[in-house]
Amino acid sequence: MKKTDFGNLKSVRAGVLDVGYYDIGPADGRAVVLLHGFPYDVQSYIEVGPSLAKQGYRVLIPYLRGHGATSFVDASTPRSGEQAALGKDLIDFLDALGIKKAIFAGYDWGGRAGCVAAALWPERCSGLVSVNGYLIQDIANADKPAPARVERGFWYQFYFQTDRGRAGLRANRSDIAKIMWRENSPTWKFDDDTFERSAKSFENPDYVDVVIHSYRHRLGGAPGYREYEALQSRLASQPIITVPTVTLDGDADGVVLATDGKAQASRFSAKRVHHVIAGAGHNLPQEAPSAFVDAIEEVAAMT
Structure with missing residues (x-):
């Protein structure tokens, strides 16, 4: 996998966090926030970020709470990992940088943060790119089982419900992440160096509690x-997303089955386009960077 330098790491006080982030491209360019998932980090955008910057976008790539260079300001702040916290973190980040509006683009936790922020603060989102579509959790119905093939891919979610799972994550965070990378993206042939660049982010002292x-x-x-x-x-009301959106699925995603996107159509009220990306797994921006860049350009053209 190609390694690209994002430049100097920056930090900004944003709400309850000191957010570590990269800021590349022209300062007056159209703002795009690239949001990573779990168990991944900013390296998911190692090719997407510089490509967008070369096209004139101001590209912001923050570490999510519990990951990498992002830390909590106050030791007493709850180490929440709930979806509302992730969405609020994104808005706090924009506020801290004085950015009124941006394109939100992400997958997994990052896609959820983008969906939450776009739904609750649509005036701050000029467009949304979300892998696996509408990602706001319906917690009231969380006890309803998915098909067995999907449930199998969620093994870590059930493991983490237990004290043994917490201890396992603390002791084996890198090994668990590597297993997930392989199972989440069975066609992605990442090398050890690629994994290790991201694995450093899992050493964050808040990682286990947040996850x-x-x-x-x-x-x-x-x-x-x-x-x-x-x-x-x-x-909890499963709010509709009212901003222009491009949703993506990878047809080799080992966690979420690719669909034609029609079942989620009612979750979006503005123009929305869905694409299935051949050969891509769960970490779609790192596996298929050109397709992810194209999706951002497509949603940018809608506004």
């Missing part, structure tokens, strides 16, 4: 935190 809370909360195994109650209440 465990995220998966316990979404499956009803842990309560949310008071700070996010109002936002979670709004998300």
